[in-house]
Amino acid sequence: MANLAMPYSSAVLPLSIHAVETEECSSRRLYFICKRVVDVALAALMLPLVLPLMLLVSVLIKLDSPGPIFFVQSRIGVKRRIRRGRTTWELYRFSFYKFRSMVNDADPTPHQTYFENFRLGSLNPGQGRPFKLTKDSRLTRVGTILRRTSLDELPQLLNVLRGQMSLVGPRPALPYEVALYDEAHFERFRAMPGITGWWQATARSRVGFEEMIRMDIEYAQRASFWFDLEILLLTIPAVLSCRGAE
Numbered sequence: 001m002a003n004l005a006m007p008y009s010s011a012v013l014p015l016s017i018h019a020v021e022t023e024e025c026s027s028r029r030l031y032f033i034c035k036r037v038v039d040v041a042l043a044a045l046m047l048p049l050v051l052p053l054m055l056l057v058s059v060l061i062k063l064d065s066p067g068p069i070f071f072v073q074s075r076i077g078v079k080r081r082i083r084r085g086r087t088t089w090e091l092y093r094f095s096f097y098k099f100r101s102m103v104n105d106a107d108p109t110p111h112q113t114y115f116e117n118f119r120l121g122s123l124n125p126g127q128g129r130p131f132k133l134t135k136d137s138r139l140t141r142v143g144t145i146l147r148r149t150s151l152d153e154l155p156q157l158l159n160v161l162r163g164q165m166s167l168v169g170p171r172p173a174l175p176y177e178v179a180l181y182d183e184a185h186f187e188r189f190r191a192m193p194g195i196t197g198w199w200q201a202t203a204r205s206r207v208g209f210e211e212m213i214r215m216d217i218e219y220a221q222r223a224s225f226w227f228d229l230e231i232l233l234l235t236i237p238a239v240l241s242c243r244g245a246e
Contacts (some may be wrong), residue, residue: 031224034082038228039167043160050197054154057099057146067104070097070155072111075172077164091190094164096172097155101143102136112176119180119209150239156195168228169194170216187217191223195223198227201234 058069062111075096081088146152159165165172172193194200198219199212205214219227 022206034225035166035228036163039160042167043157047157047161050154050157051151053151057142057151057154058159060142061140065103065140067098071100071102071152072097074195076111076175076189077172077194078177080192080206091178091189093175095157096164099146099152099155101140101152102138103140106138115174115177118181135175144219153195160195164193166192166194168196168218168219168231169198170197185213188213188220191206191216191220196231196235201231201238 010018038148061069067162073096077092078095079090145154156165160167169186169192197206197213197216201216203212219231
């Protein structure tokens with residue numbers, strides 16, 4: 001049985017999640033190496049292509065409301081280590097970048113309270129209550145458009161280049177979300193967080209907490225080059241349709 005991390009504490013980082021396997025097969029190691037190479041290559045290629053769009057978004061944000069262009073937030077990342085033939089995933093904090101879509105210095109309490117209720121199952125996605133907080137008064141006019149089109153996530157390409165995220169992986173979690181995890185939920189941290197993922201490209205905010213976690217764990221278990229490619233292709237219609245991108 002794997003040794004899993006204890007529930008999150010701001011005073012105890014990094015945490016470690018030890019893989020079930022005592023030794024990782026060579027094909028699995030090759031996958032992680034190739035995944036990183038592809039991440040860097042695609043992110044480096046995409047950034048110059050989307051730079052004009054990012055500059056336009058930056059101008060619109062400044063014209064729409066006072067405050068910085070970028071929103072920087074602490075998220076929980078994970079690093080893969082191999083020690084004495086045993087794979088270890090170490091949790092740590094990293095600075096997560098997005099275009100600012102809310103008023104400057106927005107109070108985080110509404111989302112934290114919403115997530116606590118979502119985690120406890122008191123919000124039913126099947127009755128129109130998605131993972132994300134909708135009709136949020138903290139959103140700016142431009143921010144509403146950025147959220148609907150997912151353009152607010154473009155700066156995460158910088159996180160990919162810095163090795164903090166991948167193009168494909170579980171959604172990077174907030175510290176107060178991880179604080180509410182049960183032991184089994186930490187299985188989702190056997191993969192680096194991604195800009196898009198199995199949950200993001202398919203369910204996209206329309207399933208309950210346990211199903212969201214289950215899909216992240218499924219990705220971590222099934223992760224492969226072809227699965228990543230499938231998710232990237234599924235992301236295109238998901239983003240174009242604005243499905244679940246409140």
